[in-house]
Amino acid sequence: MSEAKKLRRDEALRPRNDAHKDLVRKGFHFERYSGLVHPLSTVLFLIGYGLALPVAFRMSAVVGRQHRLALAGHQLGVLIGAVGWLVRGSLVLVAVHAVWMIGARLWFLTGSRR
Numbered sequence: 001m002s003e004a005k006k007l008r009r010d011e012a013l014r015p016r017n018d019a020h021k022d023l024v025r026k027g028f029h030f031e032r033y034s035g036l037v038h039p040l041s042t043v044l045f046l047i048g049y050g051l052a053l054p055v056a057f058r059m060s061a062v063v064g065r066q067h068r069l070a071l072a073g074h075q076l077g078v079l080i081g082a083v084g085w086l087v088r089g090s091l092v093l094v095a096v097h098a099v100w101m102i103g104a105r106l107w108f109l110t111g112s113r114r
Contacts, residue, residue, distance in 0.1 A: 037088075044084030051077025059104065063111035071108050075101055 055062060055074035062070045082097035 041084040041087040044080050044087065048077045048080030048082075048084060052081060053077075059107070063108050066108075066111070071104070074104065078104075 052074050055070050055077070058070075059074075061067075062074070078097050078101050082094045082101075085093040085097065
């Protein structure tokens, strides 16, 4: 093995203290190294789930009384949370959020016909 390859391999295996410098933009997501969480995704989660969860816990009342503003706030919060997962690179959780948004909207629309 050449010296250059050996040095690169040794450098790759060595633990690093500057892991925050290893965030690399690839496509539509940020890759993370050393368990580092992207700060933008954390902010998006706090805002998004802060909007979505209180309404989700009372979704049956929102559907029954047809509170459109509450549903809009909930949908916005879920969308912001999905963007947080997109920043982290988890397309599966983005899809789960999209399915929930569609399901909640359909629940709201079918609840209005009773």
